[in-house]
Amino acid sequence: MENNTVEQFMDIRAATVAKMLEEKERGMKVVGIYCTFCPQELVLAAGAIPVGLCGTREEPIPAAEEVLPRNLCPLIKSSYGFAVTDTCPFFNFSDLIVGETTCDGKKKMFEIMQELKPVHVMQLPHHHKAGASLDLWIDEIKSLKTKIEEEFQLEIKDEDIWKAVDLVNQEKKALKEISDLNRNSPPPMSGLELLTVVWSGGFSFDKKELVQMLEELKKTLESREVDPKSAKKPRILLTGCPVGLGSEKVVRLVDELGATVVAMENCTGYKTLELMADRSKDDPIVALAEKYLNIPCSCMSPNPYRMELLGRMIDDFNAEAVIDLTWQACHTYNIESHEVEKVVKDKGLPFLHLESDYSSSDEESLKVRIEAMLEMIEK
Ligand code: SF4
Numbered sequence: 001m002e003n004n005t006v007e008q009f010m011d012i013r014a015a016t017v018a019k020m021l022e023e024k025e026r027g028m029k030v031v032g033i034y035c036t037f038c039p040q041e042l043v044l045a046a047g048a049i050p051v052g053l054c055g056t057r058e059e060p061i062p063a064a065e066e067v068l069p070r071n072l073c074p075l076i077k078s079s080y081g082f083a084v085t086d087t088c089p090f091f092n093f094s095d096l097i098v099g100e101t102t103c104d105g106k107k108k109m110f111e112i113m114q115e116l117k118p119v120h121v122m123q124l125p126h127h128h129k130a131g132a133s134l135d136l137w138i139d140e141i142k143s144l145k146t147k148i149e150e151e152f153q154l155e156i157k158d159e160d161i162w163k164a165v166d167l168v169n170q171e172k173k174a175l176k177e178i179s180d181l182n183r184n185s186p187p188p189m190s191g192l193e194l195l196t197v198v199w200s201g202g203f204s205f206d207k208k209e210l211v212q213m214l215e216e217l218k219k220t221l222e223s224r225e226v227d228p229k230s231a232k233k234p235r236i237l238l239t240g241c242p243v244g245l246g247s248e249k250v251v252r253l254v255d256e257l258g259a260t261v262v263a264m265e266n267c268t269g270y271k272t273l274e275l276m277a278d279r280s281k282d283d284p285i286v287a288l289a290e291k292y293l294n295i296p297c298s299c300m301s302p303n304p305y306r307m308e309l310l311g312r313m314i315d316d317f318n319a320e321a322v323i324d325l326t327w328q329a330c331h332t333y334n335i336e337s338h339e340v341e342k343v344v345k346d347k348g349l350p351f352l353h354l355e356s357d358y359s360s361s362d363e364e365s366l367k368v369r370i371e372a373m374l375e376m377i378e379k
């Protein structure tokens with residue numbers, strides 16, 4: 001099979017469900033994760049499969065609201081809703097769930113989720129700096145290693161962690177190279193295509209296969225004939241809360257309104273792509289701790305790396321406007337939008353802060369606001 005089209009990435013999720021069904025019967029272990037702070041290298045080093053469980057669809061939210069407050073971010077409600085209704089095959093397959101104390105809503109939801117599955121929560125320090133924060137995070141990564149070893153009755157060896165580090169580093173490099181193709185004018189991928197590739201790739205059963213698919217897709221995109229007229233489309237940078245297929249409405253609306261989301265700074269997109277575990281460290285746990293503590297999530301305080309990354313991405317992708325998407329009740333991203341606006345305004349670009357949820361009820365008003373922003377772009 002040729003692995004060189006965006007469409008093939010749409011099939012990854014279903015193919016992984018089928019493969020996991022087979023492999024679970026042979027004893028394969030699955031670890032469900034909800035956040036980019038989870039050091040998935042430890043899961044891979046244990047011979048298990050890490051799978052992202054963040055909910056991106058509206059359907060299970062009413063079931064979640066029977067337990068969780070309604071005024072909670074849709075990502076948390078959707079994630080819990082899929083779990084409590086047992087409608088996500090990946091949650092069903094998971095032998096262990098790993099959560100982190102990122103935002104308040106997530107960490108309290110994990111306490112309730114323990115009624116459904118074994119959940120291990122990592123205590124995340126909310127400061128990027130080395131010192132006490134790094135020491136705590138090293139201890140938390142060691143605790144996760146012990147938990148996986150106990151749960152799956154095995155020993156995770158340093159050499160296996162290093163192999164997993166290499167694999168995840170290769171994956172990040174390949175994802176970054178694909179994302180960087182959209183620095184070109186015209187960009188070879190629409191916003192929805194970019195989202196399809198990076199989000200669907202997260203469901204891959206085999207990271208080696210994923211890296212190969214990404215490398216082949218890169219070749220296809222490099223030789224893709226793009227309509228030169230699309231070079232005139234406004235170039236939009238999306239930042240804020242994570243999005244996925246099912247919660248892609250802003251990306252879709254931008255495409256439909258004749259512009260292109262050329263890059264996404266959020267967790268689905270570029271936020272972690274430059275962060276690689278340092279191969280020159282003696283201890284792989286320290287290398288992992290340093291890498292993950294640098295993730296520029298709004299739950300970190302202060303969070304200067306996000307602003308630095310955003311500024312660079314605006315320049316590198318020649319963005320002509322920035323949309324900051326906050327899910328309703330996400331206080332950290334909502335408040336941090338103030339700093340994001342300053343970065344964007346300093347560059348002299350239009351800035352739009354949108355607060356939304358997973359429903360389609362606000363699409364008309366979102367459309368009007370995006371249209372108004374597009375009109376401000378100087379051509
Ligand atoms: S935005 Fe923050 S809490 Fe959400 S997945 Fe990313 S790192 Fe985790």
Ligand code: SF4
Nearest residue numbers: 073075103241327330
């Ligand atoms: S979007 Fe915000 S509130 Fe929701 S899980 Fe992520 S950080 Fe927490």
